[in-house]
Amino acid sequence: MRAIIIGAGRGQRLSPLTDDSHKGLTEIKGKRIIDWILNALYEGGVDDIVYIEGFNGKVIRQAFPEFTYVTNENWQNNNIMESLMCAEPFMDVPFISTYCDILYTPAIVEKLRQSPADIALGVDTDWVEHYRYRSQHPPKDAEKLTVQEDLVKRINRGLDPSICYGEFIGVAKFSIDGARLLKSHYHRCQKRFAGRPFRESPVFEKSMLIHLLDEMLEKGVSMVNVDTHGNYREIDTHQDLELAEKYWEFLLK
Numbered sequence: 001m002r003a004i005i006i007g008a009g010r011g012q013r014l015s016p017l018t019d020d021s022h023k024g025l026t027e028i029k030g031k032r033i034i035d036w037i038l039n040a041l042y043e044g045g046v047d048d049i050v051y052i053e054g055f056n057g058k059v060i061r062q063a064f065p066e067f068t069y070v071t072n073e074n075w076q077n078n079n080i081m082e083s084l085m086c087a088e089p090f091m092d093v094p095f096i097s098t099y100c101d102i103l104y105t106p107a108i109v110e111k112l113r114q115s116p117a118d119i120a121l122g123v124d125t126d127w128v129e130h131y132r133y134r135s136q137h138p139p140k141d142a143e144k145l146t147v148q149e150d151l152v153k154r155i156n157r158g159l160d161p162s163i164c165y166g167e168f169i170g171v172a173k174f175s176i177d178g179a180r181l182l183k184s185h186y187h188r189c190q191k192r193f194a195g196r197p198f199r200e201s202p203v204f205e206k207s208m209l210i211h212l213l214d215e216m217l218e219k220g221v222s223m224v225n226v227d228t229h230g231n232y233r234e235i236d237t238h239q240d241l242e243l244a245e246k247y248w249e250f251l252l253k
Helices: 033-043 057-063 080-085 106-114 176-193 209-218 238-252
Strands: 002-007 048-053 068-071 095-099 102-104 119-124 144-148 151-155 166-174 224-228 232-234
Touching: 002 033, 002 080, 033 095, 033 102, 033 106, 048 057, 057 068, 080 176, 080 209, 095 106, 102 166, 106 119, 106 166, 106 224, 119 144, 119 151, 119 176, 151 209, 151 224, 166 176, 166 224, 166 232, 176 209, 232 238
Parallel strands: 002 048, 002 095, 048 068, 119 224
Antiparallel strands: 095 166, 102 232, 119 166, 144 151, 144 166
16 A cells, blocks of 8 residues: 655754754654654555655655655645645555654554545544643644544534544545545635635645645545544654653553
């Protein structure tokens, strides 16, 4: 199975560690974030890696020449959604998409890969505990979602935490039909909203992936949640690095 790693962003909140390197090369427990991701992907059944590069892409190319690369030439002016769609030509087979600044386990990859759903979202159901110590990245920034009858209903940072089932961890599976839906809704929205506000984003090109997913949900596209209770970390700030150094190895036991 193919995985598409979205790694074009700068990771400015981890400066100066990322100034001459890349967010994904930051080490946790002596192992680079991308190495943790690759371990989860490979052990979870992935055998083909497409990497979307942007900021300091050359350091990733040097470290991993075996990847297939796609360049987000406009990474400074767009965001995760546009970055993922740079790899649209590689969405001709089932694939798993993943952010490049997260830690997760092979178990969630395997569960996503085995899901019969066309679109399956990895969800941390222990998200409230995860945010307990993240003062620099509070719950209002979490990519929260609601679930009803085993289907995702909303995914939005602005949702009331008290009604939320969990947090999208940035890892999702798309079947061929799921990829077709992703692409068709993206192009529909691009045609209508290019250069204009879209969902909570001030301009379509700056949208997060969850903005497009939430739009699709509102249009009736079915998505399922595939759960992990913890065993997930986002590395966005220096505080996140400290927390991961303290807790990640424990979570893997």
